[in-house]
Amino acid sequence: MNYWGNYPKFFVSLMKAFYGDEAQKENGWGFDWLPKWDQSYDVLKYFDMMDRNLVTGYICQGFNPVASFPDKNKVVASLSKLKYLVIVDPLVTETSNFWQNHGEMNDVDPAKIQTEVFRLPSTCFAEEDGSIANSGRWLQWHWKGADAPGKR
Template sequence: QGHIRGTFLMGQNPAAGGPNARLHRDALRRLDWLVIRDFFETESASVWYADPEVTDPKAIPTEVFLLPAASVVEKDGSFTNTERMIQWHDRAILPPGDCRSDAWFAYDLGKRLKALYQDSPRERDAPLRHLTWDYDSGNLGIEGEPDTEQVLREINGYHLGERRQLRGPAELASDGSTACGCWLYCGIFPEERTNRARAKGQQRHGTSVYGEWAWVWPENRRILYNRASADPQGRPWSARKKLVWWDETAQRWTGYDVPDFEIAKAPGYRPSADAQGLAAIAGDAPFRMHGCTCPMVSKMVPCRCSTSRSNRRS
């Protein structure tokens, strides 16, 4: 419809891999410009001339920029699998020729945009003018290559006043005293020189938890909703497959995994009628955050209880 004039494709090939590839190809040919970063010319890069649907390449208005990308062994960074596990990798060799990492491209583009708008008087450009964009590594063998671990430190978050790294999302504050790129990753870089994505601990806890290998978002929790592995009283359903349980002596949840529950909320806790947010979740509930826990749920009828209302508000 002409609303989008250009786009970037980095590691994506919608002309061949999209759910409606023909629609994607048609849309790409309507752009003014298209930037593609990849190892070779993909179907998306050649969509203006090599597609069988194109009868006259000269009639395609899209200007395509194909930029060579560095492969995984040619750059520092991390990769995340479907277990939510983030593992760090170091560059093995320098990329050939003009090949550059995605981080280099984004960092260089950011510096160019800041320079372009540095004298802009428009208020809408103020965030870009005042943006702190200082990730130069200086020692990675490639001019302009950013320090990706410094980027991860900022994504983790820190206390603004003392510039101390946040140890987890529980330290995030709503008063402006902390900064964080994404709360899910808060805790991956808890100290200045501690990148937990580099962890290589091989000790097994219980039957299946390797909590010291790499880092899993959020909070290095290997199995989400692991409170459900214990019964309403906080005792493991299975002694062989137990993950977390309530320690009556210590008055806290403990176990082989990071408990997916408020750490000090006892199984016997019951919320008041006007409780809101997490305080509205009973201690014998299976999940930290979920909808109503009242008996009306099992009757499959709309619930109007205070617990349900407070959870919707939160």
């Protein structure tokens, strides 16, 4: 027996929180009432949906899809079709400036891009205490190295 042996209790508690007394053992605790995904919605699918005008906004936190994805031109074209883009990152990235013309490195016409970009400030790892974990299965604690700039 391990901690996951408690999963049925957690699930029943969750379903009771959602549906109250209507969630009974006879109806599977209301599992069939939960909304179900009609397909996989990974980040590549999401950008494909942007390109087909099925998405109007995107919140991008700590991620730089313009520099990360294999087809930069498709990513820029997809971002250009949004009504708004919210960037939460401590640094300026290619994604936050996708609408700016930088010659052959980013040859776009800013007049044709109607996406409104909002850049929200955030802290980087050195401006707060916290832990770092990765897929290599190691965990490391770090202390704040400096205060973040701006109002406190």
